Every structure is written in C-alpha cells, then in structure tokens.
Amino acid sequence: MQTKSLCLAALFAAVLPNAIFAQGISTERPLSAIDWLDSIPKSQPIVLFPNEPKISKGADVPNISVTTLDGPADKIIGLVPSNVSGLPQNLWSGSDAAELATVLTNIPTLTLPAAQSSLFTLLLAVADPATGVSEKFDLARVDVLLDAGALEPALALIEQIGPSRSPNVARRFLDASLLNETEDAACSLINAKPFLAPDYTYRIFCAARAADWNTAALLFGTARALDAISSHQIKLLERFLDSELFEDEPPLPRPAKPNALAFRIFEALGQPISTRSWPVIYANADLRDVAGWKTQIEAAERLAQSGALPANRLLGVYSERQPAASGGIWDRVAAVQRFETALDTRNNDAIIKTLPKAWGHMQSAGLGVPFATLFTQRLMKSELPTQLHKDVFTILQSGTEYEAATALYPITATRHPFRKSVAAGEVDAKLASSALEVAIARGFSPNAADTTLLKIAKSGHLGMALLRNLSALHAGTQGDMVQLSKSLGTLRALGLEDVARSAALQMLIMQDAK
Numbered sequence: 001m002q003t004k005s006l007c008l009a010a011l012f013a014a015v016l017p018n019a020i021f022a023q024g025i026s027t028e029r030p031l032s033a034i035d036w037l038d039s040i041p042k043s044q045p046i047v048l049f050p051n052e053p054k055i056s057k058g059a060d061v062p063n064i065s066v067t068t069l070d071g072p073a074d075k076i077i078g079l080v081p082s083n084v085s086g087l088p089q090n091l092w093s094g095s096d097a098a099e100l101a102t103v104l105t106n107i108p109t110l111t112l113p114a115a116q117s118s119l120f121t122l123l124l125a126v127a128d129p130a131t132g133v134s135e136k137f138d139l140a141r142v143d144v145l146l147d148a149g150a151l152e153p154a155l156a157l158i159e160q161i162g163p164s165r166s167p168n169v170a171r172r173f174l175d176a177s178l179l180n181e182t183e184d185a186a187c188s189l190i191n192a193k194p195f196l197a198p199d200y201t202y203r204i205f206c207a208a209r210a211a212d213w214n215t216a217a218l219l220f221g222t223a224r225a226l227d228a229i230s231s232h233q234i235k236l237l238e239r240f241l242d243s244e245l246f247e248d249e250p251p252l253p254r255p256a257k258p259n260a261l262a263f264r265i266f267e268a269l270g271q272p273i274s275t276r277s278w279p280v281i282y283a284n285a286d287l288r289d290v291a292g293w294k295t296q297i298e299a300a301e302r303l304a305q306s307g308a309l310p311a312n313r314l315l316g317v318y319s320e321r322q323p324a325a326s327g328g329i330w331d332r333v334a335a336v337q338r339f340e341t342a343l344d345t346r347n348n349d350a351i352i353k354t355l356p357k358a359w360g361h362m363q364s365a366g367l368g369v370p371f372a373t374l375f376t377q378r379l380m381k382s383e384l385p386t387q388l389h390k391d392v393f394t395i396l397q398s399g400t401e402y403e404a405a406t407a408l409y410p411i412t413a414t415r416h417p418f419r420k421s422v423a424a425g426e427v428d429a430k431l432a433s434s435a436l437e438v439a440i441a442r443g444f445s446p447n448a449a450d451t452t453l454l455k456i457a458k459s460g461h462l463g464m465a466l467l468r469n470l471s472a473l474h475a476g477t478q479g480d481m482v483q484l485s486k487s488l489g490t491l492r493a494l495g496l497e498d499v500a501r502s503a504a505l506q507m508l509i510m511q512d513a514k
Helices: 002-014 035-039 098-104 113-124 134-148 152-162 166-181 182-193 200-209 214-227 233-240 262-268 279-289 293-305 311-318 331-345 348-364 368-380 388-397 401-408 412-413 416-424 435-443 451-458 462-477 482-493 497-513
Strands: none
Touching: 098 134, 098 462, 113 134, 113 152, 113 462, 113 497, 134 166, 134 279, 166 182, 166 262, 166 368, 182 200, 200 214, 200 233, 200 262, 214 233, 214 451, 233 262, 262 279, 262 368, 279 293, 293 311, 293 331, 311 331, 311 368, 331 348, 331 368, 348 368, 348 388, 348 401, 368 388, 388 401, 388 412, 388 497, 401 412, 401 416, 401 497, 412 416, 416 497, 435 482, 435 497, 451 462, 451 482, 462 482, 482 497
16 A cells, blocks of 8 residues: 555656656647658649530429437437337427426426326436427436435436436436445446546546546646646545555544535445435435444335335334334334334234224325325235224325225225315315315316317427426415415316326315325
8 A cells, every 4th residue: 555655646746747857848840740742743623625615504403401420329218118108109299498498497396196196207208308408408307306215216217318428427327326336337438438527526536436446546636736627626536546655544534415426425435325315316315235224214205205115115124123213204214114014914913903003193294195106906905904904095095996995995985075086087176175185177168178288299399298297286285275276277288187186186186195
C-alpha cells in the first residue's frame, strides 16, 4: 500500500499546470501531414467547349426524403406488451416526444395505488415511439420510474434505449447501476468510452473499480489542476483512492444533495449514508443483505408504498425472522407473520384473532393494497366466520376482486350500498352521503368526461390524454372534487373502467378508515 501511495503522489505531481509546459513549445514550421502533396502542381480550372449545346432545357426536381445516417434510429421501448397492458400500439406515436416529456416531467407524485399502477403500465407499455426526438420522452419515462423507486424496470428501459446512445442515457445508466450494485458493467462502458461520463468523478471511480490506479490518479490530478471537480469531491476521491492516508481524520460530512456516486463511495469508505431522508430510489440499496433487518423492512415499506416493490417481496422481507422487539414497525411485522401462520394452518380461531390486527396495521401504514394483493386469493378460498366478513369484504374491494366481494359477502355489501354500486359500475347518486361520494357519483354519470381530454385522445394522442388525466385524478385525491369527477368520467369514456372503479373504491375505503 505504501508503494501505491508513492505512485499516486508522483502521478498527482506529474499533471500540475507548470509541468505541462516544462519542455517549452517549438516555433518551427510543422511538417506537412503528407509532404508529397506540396510538390504536385495546382490543377487548372476546367473550361467547357464554348459551342457545346445545353444538355437539357429544364429539369423537374423530384421529392427527396432525407434520413439521418449518423444517429441511432428510434426504437420501440417497453416491457409490457399490448395484450397485457390493454393499450394500443399507437399509444405515443401521434404525439411529439418533447411535449410528452414535458407533461410527464410535471406529473405529480401519485399516492393512490390505482393511479400508481396505471402510470407504471403507461410507462412500461410496448408502443411505437413518439414523433421527434423520442429519446427525450424515453428518458422522461426512465426518470419517473427512478423517482418512484422502480429501479429494475428503469434499468431495463435504459438497456433497451442503449446505454451508449448518448451521455444523457449513460448518466442514468451509471447512477441506476450504482444503486443496483451492478456498476461493473456501467464502468466498463465508461472506461471504453470516456466521453460518455458525466464528469471526471465517474471516470476516476470507474478506473479505480477496474484496478487501474495509474489512470485513476492521473485523471484525479488533471481534474484538480483544471478545477473540474469541487473541493468536496477532491476530499472524497482522495480518501477513496488511498484511504490509509486518512485513517486518523474525522469522517467526511454527508453530501448536501443526494448523489448516487457519492452514496457508493461513502459506503466504500465505511461511512454508509442513511437513506431515510433521501429520495425513495435510494431505498433499493437498503434491500441488500448488508443492511440490518429493520433497515430492510423500512426500505421495503417505502418502495411498496410508492408501488415500486411487488407485494410478495415485501412479504419476503417481513418473513425473514422473528421480531426481537415490539412497538412500531415490529408490531406490524409480527401481526402479518401471525396472520399468515393462521391462514396457513386454516385455524379459524387464530384467523379471527390475527386478521383484524394485521389489516389494521397495514392500512394505517398505507400498505392496504399490497396486503390485499398478497392474501385476497387465499381469503376467497377460505370459509371464514361472520365476524371477519366486514374486513375481508374491504380487503377484496381494495384489490382486484371488488366484484367478487359482493357475491361472496352479500349481507356485508348491503351495509355499504354506495361502495357496492361503485364495484358494479352502476352508481346511484341517491346513495351518496359525503362530498367524496357525490363527486364519485358524478364521475360515473353520463357525459362526465373532460371533453378537452377526449378530443386529445380522439385526435391520435391517447397517451397524452391519459397522462394529463392522471394529474387530474391526483388533484381529486387532494380534495378537488370537480377534477375527481372529470378524471373518473374520462377513464370510463376511454375504456379504463377497471381503473375508475378501483380508484373510486380505494378512496372510499381510505375515507371509511379515518
């Protein structure tokens, strides 16, 4: 290690500005690249024969189509085929990529599970590319997935776009790979094509990851001499390149802004950064075995709340071991574990005791829909005592089996007449008793759709209309009842009846739980 330190120090000195000009600059005339060209006499201009007749009195100019040969062709980007998503192949093709990207960039953070699921379906749908520079919209899709914490789908889209397509794609590939702990492939790309790196820090990091310490040190010295990296980055990279020199130094301050590269370097230095106050995408790093169990649970719950983590993965984290403490998150984990055990053993007495607690804990944590996803099918196959019918009816209505809930528990359904009518898609406005119910009833009435969005959809811009409608639906969840009615009506008019019913039921269930 001492030898490596001396080597690094020598290379740092080698790239100082004064050293660059140490040998001086020659003022002699440079040699011609191809000297024998100078000996060839200049050619004389060609003179046409003076009496030569014109070849043609006129010519028609044909229509010429121009295709860029030096740029990558637009590709169909997506993971969910049309027969699964239910969305047409021309979802985006009628809209301009830049306009779609702007709408998508400004879409709010959706909190309603039905809206989250619909957005993910749109982002991952296999469809023809938008017009214009499709990369803008494709990267906006990636960014929204990353913002929601959906790391693996985002990486899959980046792979389809092509990590080496442009520096913008490469930057997202690098950051996502760093959080996914698959940075070796990303660094191989940067080491082979340095011009794709966002800045010197990535090039230095990737050279070091490849154990090319000489290149890493040379790049570090160059970047520092050119003031291409900040003082904080200098301190961070110095320790990363030779941590033994700073063993007695105090820990570095945490970065002011979230940064994937800094996150991984701090971890490598033995100063892991807590992700609790960082964007949810960083929670993916806490799902690894190197994190403590409580940290893994917290990360899994954050990602499940944003719709980015499948429900079965959440259950897998919950089931890893027995809670060694009580209170807060431990009570929630214990309740779910006990309920699953009771369900596995088909012990009705145990189910009676454990289901209400588990359901209550998950609802209060904003995890009611993942809970319904996990246990709906098993609950439907179980003969449950009457005292559980209310909870199970609500659980089924929270998920995809909202119609089956009425058939399985007709007596309970009569006690929730408005929710029953929503589940059937035949809402009776006379049953509405709250502002939310009145707005939902209007949304299920004829001609409730937003006429502007319908025109946009009918003019070949279906994807654009759906994105804007999701923003309206979110406004409805935040208390704008006019927007809520229009958004539900628009969903139904565009054939997304299931989304409209699920969204309405989830809002009603959350209202009843308060």
